[in-house]
Amino acid sequence: MTAAHPEDARIRALYAAFLDGWNRRSGAAVAAGFADDGDIIGFDGSHHRGRLSIAADLRQVFGSHQTAAYVGIVRSVRPMAPGVAVLLAHAGMIPPGENDFDPQLHTVHTLVAVDEGGGRWRISLLQATPAAWHQHPDAREALTEELRGLLAPQ
Template sequence: MNDTRLPELPSGDEIAVRGLYRRMLDGWNRRDGAAFAGPFAEDGEVIGYDGSGYRGRSVIAAELGRIFADHPTPGYVASVRRVRALGAGVAQLEAVAGMVPAGARELDPGLNAVQTVIAVNAGAGWRIALLQNTPARYDLRPDLGTVLTEELRELVRRWGAVEKSG
């Protein structure tokens, strides 16, 4: 009988993948397009909250730089739910994220998201191949949205105001 379970992800690899995600969010919170894009593979992709897509680290950096220059972006708080191997050198990170609008101290529940990162290690270290950012609307289960909002509000309370520069 064939074993269809996914392989285990070594703890060092999990730490590396979590680090990529944290660096990406830190780049966003600093409003620095190059820092946000830095953890991505050269041909990495972002599928944004609104469905927009960007391919290539340089394109991601340039587009985020433009967005940061033109808009007061909210800052992220996030909680990683799990990191698992999908195969040799491929991992999936699942997280929930909330955003605190610029100048505010409270989370905007309308901006809650579920984020999925696919990370790859082709021998040169872990890089983000894909970030999928999905609105956490929970249309048929508003109770789940309420629970998520409370969890993310607790992160905001614990972390204080989301630090951003620029």
């Protein structure tokens, strides 16, 4: 069993800031958490490289159409090497104007974080992989229900 990362809270906060920036539809806020040479690979396979490019490209995306909002669940944060960690999360998306998840948009987020020094963690890579689970539709439904539980009033 792999041990949890000693900087677990900081890396989880990095992911939360990514989701927040996306949901506010701010290319600058999304890009702020990335390393200068960071990469983001979208759900559709689109690839944006470098913090400035990520900010500009997402500003264009957010300006050209409404995007769905993310709700994510971190599954693990673990060390890969000194100064490198990987975060795995499942996320669902709520389409614009809707109040429920579209299970066809569920995704697995893989985030590679690097310590740039002094405990300043940045995203080196964030990849969104469709969570289609073709052979396991029960897993997709279970994730949908788990995500809905995060939206329910407490």
